[in-house]
Amino acid sequence: SQQGEEDPQALSIQEGENATMNCSYKTSINNLQWYRQNSGRGLVHLILIRSNEREKHSGRLRVTLDTSKKSSSLLITASRAADTASYFCATDGETSGSRLTFGEGTQLTVNP
């Protein structure tokens, strides 16, 4: 079952702008991960944030986690046309091991 909700469902921005996507979940988690999916392709892992972490950076990506609100955000700075893709958050719980539950995803379009 899907426990994650993401907003917005779709986001269209211009190159150079920042893109922020949000994810909410319902149950306690061990980790929250963000993945990217190009159309018709598999998922590429972007970043993992543990439940005891609040913020994490990787290149142009910044992820925050607020376990009190059961929410996370993914910020992509200085976006590029090549960032156009669907972005999913995924959570794993204390008893689920590697079994991930995915959010509904955000379709990001970066216009050149």
Next chain:
Amino acid sequence: GAVVSQHPSWVICKSGTSVKIECRSLDFQATTMFWYRQFPKQSLMLMATSNEGSKATYEQGVEKDKFLINHASLTLSTLTVTSAHPEDSSFYICSAAGAVNSPLHFGNGTRLTVT
């Protein structure tokens, strides 16, 4: 980095036939693999957890006799869609877990079209 190979990348079959999809971990051993299904513009829905050397664990609502999973080795899991129907047309994705607490690695998916 770790690579998961999924084959075929796309397949078209006729109703009533069976289709086998392979998922291989190329440079690591995966005791656990996961099979997902994704409809257009939707998220991934976990179908089953494939465990090497034992029976797969299916999610609620997924017919185990229709979606046969075999995980015969530490590097290969297969999903067979039996007696395929047009409503089985979808994008099927596998993933594999390497080391404990490491991110999952995903195959590139298989686009199944049943005519």
